[in-house]
Amino acid sequence: MQDQLSQTFAALADPTRRALLGRLSHGQANVSDLARPFLKDMSLPAVTKHLKVLERARLITKTRAAQWRPCRLNAVALKDAAGWMEKYRVFWEESFDRLDDYLKTVTSKKHTKGRKNDLKK
Amino acid sequence: MQDQLSQTFAALADPTRRALLGRLSHGQANVSDLARPFLKDMSLPAVTKHLKVLERARLITKTRAAQWRPCRLNAVALKDAAGWMEKYRVFWEESFDRLDDYLKTVTSKKHTKGRKNDLKK
């Protein structure tokens, strides 16, 4: 993976990782705390790997305290991802706007060729 | 991939696919129109595959018109993804809030064991 935005979205494309972020939104935690809820489903190294993905995507930061590795949420990358999505907000904010936009698209493509199809709309 | 949200984020984790969505935000287009800007970098089947990823993630809808396949943006899945991110908005909205949150986390973990470490903060 190359660019930051792709890395962020890729890191979010996994329910385990999203749950880890959810846990960290309540406060910092070290690896075994974070892993505990998942140990019925997967091993500790699997969680460590997920954390490494989140760390490389700069969604969390890991520090050191004795043998523990406290992790904290880092929301900067989330901000960028949310910023990218903002451009599309207008497309879901009201469904009648989408219809309006659709009609504009159709008419701008067709208006040199007559308006037969307008009957249907 | 399993859940809708993961599928959405995974589909967004590629610059080509994000550019395709960007193009579709200006109006519907068929496959070869969409592919044109990318044909220096990759083949047409590659673009078709990207479109299929977007389609399975329900980010676009493909219809039929003669031998063309007009594609349109479908923002519902984007809405859900943006909705998920909303929970984290508070973590990037102002950096001093993050520091405040951090301090609350630290003190709630340590206040039963004395406050020796508070000197450092």
Add this chain to the structure above:
DNA sequence: CTTATATAAAACCAAGTAGTTAATTAACTA
């Protein structure tokens, strides 16, 4: 009926992902 156009499907490959178990490192504790 033949040919050109638009798109999809098939078969393949290299690289990446998500998991495993086993071994290793590092720090505290007795």
Add this chain to the structure above:
DNA sequence: TAGTTAATTAACTACTTGGTTTTATATAAG
């Protein structure tokens, strides 16, 4: 020093991804 706890690393496997080239299908146009 020996043992325990926390976490990482290594080696391996199965699956997925993103690309390729080649082949096929469907529609339109002569």
